Amino acid sequence: MPYTTNDIRNIETRWQKFWEAHRTFHVEADPSAPKYYVLEMFPYPSGKIHMGHVRNYTIADVIARYKMMRGFNVLHPIGYDAFGQPAENAAIKNKTNPADWTYRCITQMHDELKKMGFSYDWDRELSTCDAEYYKWNQWIFIKMFERGLAYKKASSVNWCPDCETTLANEEVINGLCWRCKTAVVQKDLEQWYLKITQYAPSLLEDLKKLEQWPSRVRAMQENWIGKSYGVEIHFKVKDSTETINVFTTRPDTIFGATYVVLAPEHPLVKKMTAGTAQEKETLEFIEKTANKSKSLRMSGDQRKEGIFIGRHAINPVNNEAIPIFVGDYVLMEYGTGAIMAVPTHDQRDFEFAQQYKLPMRIVIQDPKNPSVSVENMNEAYIDEGVLINSGEFDKTPNEEAKKKIAEWMQLKRFGKISIHWRLRDWLISRQRYWGTPIPMIYCAACGVVPVPYHQLPVELPKDVQITGEGGSPLARVRTFVECACPKCGKPARRETDTMATFFDSSWYFLRFCSAHNAQEIFDKSEAQYWMPVDQYIGGIEHAILHLLYARFFTKFLKDLGLVACDEPFTRLLTQGMVLKDGEVMSKSRGNTVDPDEVLSQYGADTLRLFILFAAPPEDQLEWNSDGLEGAWRFLNRVYQMVEKRHSKSQTLKGFHSDDADATLERERNNAVKRVTQSFEEGYKFNTAISHLMVLANAIDKYKIDSANLGKQHLLNQAIETLVLLSAPFAPHVAEEMWQMMGKTEATVARVAWPDFDEKALKTSTIVIAVQVNGRVRAQIQITPDCSPEELRKICLSDPGVAKYAQEAAIKKFIVVPNKLVSIVV
C-alpha cells in the first residue's frame, strides 16, 4: 500500500526518537579512526527556519551521512549565532528581554531542526549568547590586547544612524549598512579595533592553499585584501618644511604629474592653509565634503570637486612647482591620503583637470596614435606605450619603466618602493546591548586595564532598559559600569560597548571540538584531531566578512599555539539561493514557503529529496510544488517495492528474459558507481538522485515469476542497494525500509556504503552508432572483442549504412572503441 501523510509522519517521528534515544550521531575524538568534520554556517536564531536554511543543512547532512556510511568518524555539530540586533528590536517591540526572546527562539529553532532529521551531535549544541561561550570571546580579546592586536584609537568611523552603532568596513555595502540598508555616515569616535592588517600578507598568501574553495570566493577575498605594489613619492611643499607623501602604482608616469591632490581629511591641509588667504574657502570645502554621505562620495559617476589651496609642491624628478588641491575624489583611508595627478594617464585625474582647466602632459605614447596631443585627447590613455617627455627614460616601454623609475627614485631618495593594502583594521566596538561585553576597565590612575582572566566572564546584566534611543544601553547600568580597578583597586569604569557579533562566529568551529569545556577555550588535542573543518557549507554572502574573520582568528590562535592548522576550512561549498517565481525567497518580498507546512504535508524526506534533485547545490533553486509531488511519488514507489518484495502473493510486474538478470545486476552496479562518484567528484546530488531513479526503474521492469524464482536474491540485492544509496538523502524512509527488510543492524546510518564491481558494468554485446559523413545512419550490435576487419564488414553490410557508403568510396574509416564508427566517403 502507498503510504499516507499520516504514515510518513509516524515513520519520521519514530526514527527521530530512535536517533535521539540511541545518540546515534554522538561522536568522540578517536585518533585511531579517520575523522571528517562537516559544518554548516550556524544560524541566527530568528525562531523559524526558512528554505535557505533547509537547503544549506540538507546539503551538509547528506554529506555527513555519506561519510558516516563510508566509515568516517563524522563531527556534524549545530549551534546558534545568537547575539545581535534583532533581539534588541524585538525586545523594544514586545517589551520583553532580549535574552528571553532569544532563548525562546532557540528552543523553537531546535525543534524545527529536529523535525528535519539532521544528523547532528546534539550534545555539542551551543549558543554564542551563553556566558560559557562568550567568556571565551573575552578571553581571546584579552589575548589579542596583550599582543597589541586589540587596540583603541580615535578615528573617523562608519556610523549607521538607524542602528545607532559603528560598523566595520566589511559591513558597509555600497555605502549602506549591511543590515538595515541605511546610508552610512562618518563620525569621529574612539573605538576598539582588531589589527587584522597584521595578518594581511598571510591571509592573501594562504588563499593559494584553498584549492577546494570556489575560485570566486578566493578572488573576492584577494580583491578585498587588495595588495598593490608601488612607490611612495615625497613631494616637498614649496616655501615650507612640510613634505607630502603620495602613493602611486604608476611611477612610470611621474614626469606627467601636473598637480597634487589631498583628501579633505588630510592633516596637512589645515596646516598648510592656516593664516593664508585660502584658509576660509578651504575649510568651507572640507565641511561641505564631510556632510556628503560615504555612498555618494564613493560612487564613481559623481562629479569630482576640489579647490586650489594656494600652495605648490615640488616634483622631485624635475623640480617643477605644481599646484596642490584638495579633492573629494581622494580618500583618506587608502594609501597616504594624497595623490600625484597625471591627467593624461588616469581617467579620474583627466576629468578633474578638464573641469578645472589644469595643465596636462603626455608621457606615454600610444603606439596606435603617436601624434595625439593634449588638445585632442578626450580620455586618459591608460594602456601600454613608450615613455616621452620623461628625461633619461624616454623611449623606455612603460612596463619596464615602472621598475626602473621606482628603483631610480629610491636610489635618489625621491621616494621609496612600498606595498599598500586595501584591508583596514577591523572596528569591533558596537554601542549595543545584546553582545559580548568588551572586557576592559578604565582607571583614572592606571589607564586601560584588561579584566583579569579569573574574573571572566564579564556577564551581561539582565535587567536593562532597551529603549532604542541611542548610546550604549550598558552605559546606563550603574552596577555594571562602576567597578574596581584590577590593578590599584580604586573606583574605575567599565567599557560599555559590546563586540561585533562577527567576533562570535570567528571561532565557533573550534568550540564545537569540545563544546562545553569549562576549563579551557577548547581542548587542544580534540581540536588537533577534528580541525580543520573538512567541508564547510554556507551562503556566498559571507564570502568576505565571516570567512575572512574566521581565517584571521585561526591564524591568531595558531600563533598562540592552540591549533595546528593555519586555515580553518579545507573545502567550501557556497549553496545557491532559493527562488520563487524567479525572485529570491524572502520575507520582505512575501514569497516565502514555510518549511513547516511542507513538512506536515510531505515530511522531511520528500522535502530533502526535492531540494537536492531540483538543482546542483551551488546553483539557484527555483521552488516548484509539482517537483515536490514528484519526489513524494518516487519515495512512495521505492517504499512499495520493499513492501511487495515481502508479500509472496504479489509479483513485481515487467518482463523477464535471460538478459534481465544481467541487466538488473549491471544497473545495480552502475547506480552504486554513479552515486558514489557524485559524492566523491563535486557533490552533484541532482544526478545522484537521477541514478537512484534509474535503478528503481530497472527494478520495476524486472519480473520474478515461476521461471526464475531462484533469482530472488538478485532482486533482493538490487532493492537493498537502492535503500542503502537512498539513506543519506531520505534517512527516515530508508531506516524504515531497512527494518522492513529484516536487517539486524539497528540503524542504516552506520551500515557500510555498498561497493560496485567494474566487471559487472560490462555487457556481452554493445550497440554502437555508425556515422557517414558525420551523420548517424545506423545502430549496430557488436561484441566488445570484435576485430576491426570484422567491424568494417558488419558496418558496410548494414542496409542503413550501405545506402550512403560503398566500400570503393571510403576515404576514411575511424573507429572509436565501444562508442561509434565514423565513415568518410
Added chain:
RNA sequence: GGGCGGGUGGUGGAAUUGGUAUACACGUAGGACUUAAAAUCCUAUGACCGUAAGGUUGUGAGGGUUCAAGUCCCUCCCCGCCCACCA
C-alpha cells in the same frame, strides 16, 4: 570600469570532458483501472515536412579547426553575481 559565473525542449536540468544532444524528473496529450474522481499504471512528447518509411533542422548569434563541436579557437550579443573615484 574590473573580476567570476552563465545562455541546451513547454519547465528544472543531463551529457562519461572532442564521440549517437536533451539522461532523470516535471508538465502536457492519449489510453488502462473506476459508477465517477483522486491515486496508480501504460504509451507518446525538441521543432519542421510526411499517412508512413523516412528526411531536414536543432545547444544565444556569426565564423573557424576537425571524420566528428553544447564542449576547442576567434568575433559579437544577452543575463546573473561580486567589487569599484583603491591612486
